[in-house]
Amino acid sequence: MDFTFMPTPSVELNTVSSRDLLMLRLSIVVGGILISLFMIGDLQLVPPELSGAYITNRALIQLPILAGLLAFTFVPQFLRFAQTAFLATVLSLTYANYYLIHVAWEQASFSFPYEGTLLYAFFGFFVFGMKFYYALTAMLISSVGFVGLMLLDSVYGDRTWMNAGFVVGSLFVGVIGRHRIDRLLGQLEGANEQLVGLSTVDGLTELFNRRALMSESERLFALKRRANHRLAVFMMDLDHFKQFNDRYGHQEGDRAIRIQADIMRQVLKRQTDILGRYGGEEFMAVIEGDHADRFERLATEILRQWQERAVPNEDSPNSKILSCSIGICQGLASEFDSIDDMIRKADEALYCAKKQGRARYVMG
Numbered sequence: 061m062d063f064t065f066m067p068t069p070s071v072e073l074n075t076v077s078s079r080d081l082l083m084l085r086l087s088i089v090v091g092g093i094l095i096s097l098f099m100i101g102d103l104q105l106v107p108p109e110l111s112g113a114y115i116t117n118r119a120l121i122q123l124p125i126l127a128g129l130l131a132f133t134f135v136p137q138f139l140r141f142a143q144t145a146f147l148a149t150v151l152s153l154t155y156a157n158y159y160l161i162h163v164a165w166e167q168a169s170f171s172f173p174y175e176g177t178l179l180y181a182f183f184g185f186f187v188f189g190m191k192f193y194y195a196l197t198a199m200l201i202s203s204v205g206f207v208g209l210m211l212l213d214s215v216y217g218d219r220t221w222m223n224a225g226f227v228v229g230s231l232f233v234g235v236i237g238r239h240r241i242d243r244l245l246g247q248l249e250g251a252n253e254q255l256v257g258l259s260t261v262d263g264l265t266e267l268f269n270r271r272a273l274m275s276e277s278e279r280l281f282a283l284k285r286r287a288n289h290r291l292a293v294f295m296m297d298l299d300h301f302k303q304f305n306d307r308y309g310h311q312e313g314d315r316a317i318r319i320q321a322d323i324m325r326q327v328l329k330r331q332t333d334i335l336g337r338y339g340g341e342e343f344m345a346v347i348e349g350d351h352a353d354r355f356e357r358l359a360t361e362i363l364r365q366w367q368e369r370a371v372p373n374e375d376s377p378n379s380k381i382l383s384c385s386i387g388i389c390q391g392l393a394s395e396f397d398s399i400d401d402m403i404r405k406a407d408e409a410l411y412c413a414k415k416q417g418r419a420r421y422v423m424g
């Protein structure tokens with residue numbers, strides 16, 4: 061389990077679920093249980109005169125540090141400061157361990173093992189999911205502390221510097237591991253974003269594809285229905301596009317489809333407007349507005365832009381420039397059963413626009 065607690069709130073909200081938080085709390089409890097189990101084992105090992113100092117260190121310093129972290133996870137600002145809290149926890153546990161090593165050596169010339177230091181660091185790096193820079197900071201401060209301790213007390217005799225090398229080396233390996241995980245997670249996130257883009261965007265026009273168009277429209281419709289706002293569905297279709305394709309070729313046809321998308325982007329530019337390619341040379345937009353006039357103005361502007369661009373369509377039986385027809389269904393959202401109901405009515409209006417001679421809009 062890799063926790064992705066980030067230091068900035070905007071990212072956290074996207075990445076940390078309540079399940080992650082629950083797992084984190086569980087892992088802190090498991091950490092506490094581990095320390096308690098070590099206590100049972102260690103107390104068989106340490107000389108009796110050290111028992112008091114040992115119990116004080118573990119039960120009154122280390123376990124309360126973990127309990128503090130556990131309590132902090134319930135504070136609303138926790139996600140914002142999670143990484144700092146992990147760093148502080150790992151370092152305080154590590155230094156509490158160093159203190160124990162020092163006391164054991166000073167009071168009883170007992171070489172208290174250092175492995176707990178590594179366990180704390182690795183718990184932080186991989187169970188808490190400390191980010192690379194936090195892990196690196198933990199590694200540097202822990203290494204300096206351990207080397208300092210070895211300079212102060214020659215706890216491990218001949219093996220002192222070998223053990224110091226082992227501690228620093230192991231922490232380094234942990235930090236590199238964390239770096240690789242962060243990099244891979246970053247790549248995965250990038251690939252995910254790309255996939256989401258590919259699955260929602262139409263490759264030719266970069267508008268929403270049919271699937272995304274429908275789900276976004278449904279969402280907007282539900283919102284507007286609750287507030288009983290006015291909205292409109294525009295169905296748009298290029299006129300005599302078959303003739304255009306036949307005369308100028310498929311590539312020019314694609315270019316014309318992109319022009320339609322550009323016009324839509326230029327005219328329907330409110331952030332809430334939903335624009336998409338419904339299929340082939342048919343497009344759809346879902347637009348908010350307080351008055352039906354606004355929708356008429358927008359439709360007129362789309363038609364005007366096609367006129368202005370004057371893309372030739374010589375084989376068209378009527379106008380010799382490419383145009384589009386627009387069917388509009390508009391009203392208060394509560395007047396319709398569903399977005400599909402609006403789409404169907406907009407489609408009927410589009411059919412009327414085609415029948416009436418194309419290059420026009422009909423509002424149903």
Ligand SMILES: Nc1nc2c(ncn2[C@@H]2O[C@H](COP(=O)(O)OP(=O)(O)OP(=O)(O)O)[C@@H](O)[C@H]2O)c(=O)[nH]1
Pocket residue numbers: 297298299300301302303305309310311312313314317339340341414418
């Ligand atoms: N170039 C290109 N052509 C497409 C694409 N999708 C659909 N078409 C073409 O669009 C044309 C649609 O033709 P029809 O449905 O007969 O409609 P139309 O000729 O525009 O006639 P009206 O809609 O009645 O004005 C067909 O020739 C399709 O091959 C596309 O992605 N690229």
